[in-house]
Amino acid sequence: MRALELDPSDPELHRILGIVLIKRHRDYASSRRHHEKALELAPNDAYIVGRCAAFFTFAGEPERAFGLLDRAEGLDPYLPVWVVEERIAALYALGRFEDVNRAALDLPFQTRRTRFYRAAARIARGDIERARILIGEALTDDPSLSIEYVRSQELYEDHDRMECLVDRLRQAGLPDTPQNGAGPVASH
Known part of the structure; x- marks a missing residue:
């Protein structure tokens, strides 16, 4: 949370915080807000877009995850395996x-x-x-x-x-x- 205070415009910070909110608190609503913010801040960052796909699969929206993965792979066909x-x-x-x-x-x-x-x-x-x-x-x-x-x-x-x-x-x-x-x- 301190890092977010220092730089609220860091998309990777929002993505990571979103996962932490699920792991620690099972707070999917807050996690969604942070994943959406990460996507808003970095719509053309293949890694962020691809990693955000996990949230949508976990939240019961695997179709949206597919869309994000397609977009990420279009931006960078050499994404790491843990994204793909x-x-x-x-x-x-x-x-x-x-x-x-x-x-x-x-x-x-x-x-x-x-x-x-x-x-x-x-x-x-x-x-x-x-x-x-x-x-x-x-x-x-x-x-x-x-x-x-x-x-x-x-x-x-x-x-x-x-x-x-x-x-x-x-x-x-x-x-x-x-x-x-x-x-x-x-x-x-």
Whole structure:
């Protein structure tokens, strides 16, 4: 809040504050205002536009997230994977499970997040074996991953949507808590 007092025109500050308001307080209304302000202040900043897409997926507006991602990719076709992977989350939120895997495979590499969404989409389609392989790959890369981690990162406003994701990941073999005493790994 002090940084906002010093520079209320910093779009990245608004975007970050918007995510913090969800993580700490589940305050989606205030988060929306900060994400909208970030977009207003930086309509042609591909990174800001692309990262704001996550808020709209979490807030139940994955179609708007797609529009933002299209705009961001039009501004900069070389966005980092952690921006482009928002498309996978939006596809999942829309129930387009077949498209989740196709879109993820277009990425230059798989992240823990893309593996989670691919696994959940596979469970939704009844492919438990492949879902378990994806979770196994994610756990091989980072044995501390767990449902606890997913709950800290995937910030859906809709409780039922969140619980469905968690249930599918649990079916795919993701443990509830970190194994071997490892804590959740921070996200970027």
